[in-house]
Amino acid sequence: MEQVKSVATQRPKSNLREQLQGVKLQFIVMAAVIVIIMLFFSVMTEWSYLSPRNISNLFRQTAITGILSIGMVFVIISGEIDLSVGSMMGLLGGVAAILDVWFGLPLPLTIVLTLIAGFLLGLWNGWWVAYRKVPSFIVTLAGMLAFRGILIGITDGTTVAPTSQAMGFIGQSYLPSWFGMLLGVGSLSLYIYWQQRRRSMRQQYNLPVPMASTSLVKQAAVGVAVLSIILVLNDYRGVPTPVLLLVTFLIVGSFIASKTRLGRRVYAIGGNIEASRLSGINVEKTKLSVFAMSGFLVAVAALILSSRLGAGSPSAGNIAELDAIAACVIGGTSMAGGVGTVIGAVIGAFIMASLDNGMSMMDVPTFWQYIVKGGILLLAVWMDSATKARR
Structure with missing residues (x-):
């Protein structure tokens, strides 16, 4: 067993x-x-x-x-x-x-x-x-x-x-603009904290970790994307x-x-x-x-x-x-x-x-919308099948 x-x-x-x-x-x-x-x-x-x-x-x-x-x-x-x-x-x-x-x-x-x-x-x-x-x-x-x-x-x-x-x-x-932004900033703070904690734990157990610069760029990219989306949504009526x-x-x-x-x-x-x-x-x-x-x-x-x-x-x-x-x-x-x-x-x-x-x-x-969506689905399944066969 x-x-x-x-x-x-x-x-x-x-x-x-x-x-x-x-x-x-x-x-x-x-x-x-x-x-x-x-x-x-x-x-x-x-x-x-x-x-x-x-x-x-x-x-x-x-x-x-x-x-x-x-x-x-x-x-x-x-x-x-x-x-x-x-x-x-x-x-x-x-x-x-x-x-x-x-x-x-x-x-x-x-x-x-x-x-x-x-x-x-x-x-x-x-x-x-x-x-x-x-x-x-x-x-x-x-x-x-x-x-x-x-x-x-x-x-x-x-x-x-x-x-x-x-x-x-x-x-x-819709969420109030200030509340949506507060949630976004709070979520990003938790995300960064979790990433740093995960990195330190991997180092503690001698597991491979990405370069610090790579992690920083990734976190910055996520932060910019999330805050930009919230700002655009707040520009209309909120999240x-x-x-x-x-x-x-x-x-x-x-x-x-x-x-x-x-x-x-x-x-x-x-x-x-x-x-x-x-x-x-x-x-x-x-x-x-x-x-x-x-x-x-x-x-x-x-x-x-x-x-x-x-x-x-x-x-x-x-x-x-x-x-x-x-x-x-x-x-x-x-x-x-x-x-x-x-x-x-x-x-x-x-x-x-x-x-x-x-x-x-x-x-x-x-x-035409149905045709396009059906074609995309067929293409995606074909790509998955081709990738699986190659593996």
Whole structure:
């Protein structure tokens, strides 16, 4: 058994080094893509694309897909897929609107009930996949159809509107300028402190550390980027509340993926499920946890969507699952499982939102938007397959 655990958990140093280099290259490529997209749409829209108002809208668009992609990336890393998140988001958004409009429940109770419903729907998907051994493609495809049908049934195919003013706080409010800047400076201070502490700990255990100048440049670049974004957002109305939620779940998701036992088990299962099972990992419980976490995040995205729309619509969340999957793949997540990062998925969501926003501003026909997004998804999967074959 000890030998099996060693095989399941050890990685050759050369492979680990190559993987880290691949991650760095992936982030460089994504940064270059973002710059190209920004410049292209800025020129095509006479620089209105970079106006503070549009940047604010762009980040709000990113929030919903980004939160969905955080849950999706864990599902894909574990070697599964979830095609039901779009319909589930529509259903949960409809439930939130019904609780708010028809029953007039207080906002905190509406939020709690919606989050519980999302968690339970995620458990439902996970139970079929983990314990009934039904392929996740089939389970979530069935969920995609069933959840949409339930939504149409409970709303009778009509839009539930208008939601209350309190409900609008989730997706339509903004942080005060001073508070947004205070949060940004505080977060950067914690980030720099954590980086310095991590560096000192690695030195203490005689582990390799990057040059001090390299670390300083990295921290300065992160600080300039964060403060610049906050200043641009403050120039319009402030940091949108959905963006704050996205950043919060990004930090929590990254911590779970890299610093917790659950995260390590998810990567292990996606990399080699049989070795993980033989090494003592409870595969079924881990997969159930992953789908439950995804369902919870879908509920959060549903609350933001209904709040932003001011209604629960039978068509809400249509093909949102494809945007989430595309965001993960563009962000470097392997469809074969075992490889991916939370921050990469969120950056992928930002790229998808940038394309949507730019093409909408240019009045590109809807069918062309679908074609472009489908082509980008195909290209990203092909690049992942080619990279995996080369490794």
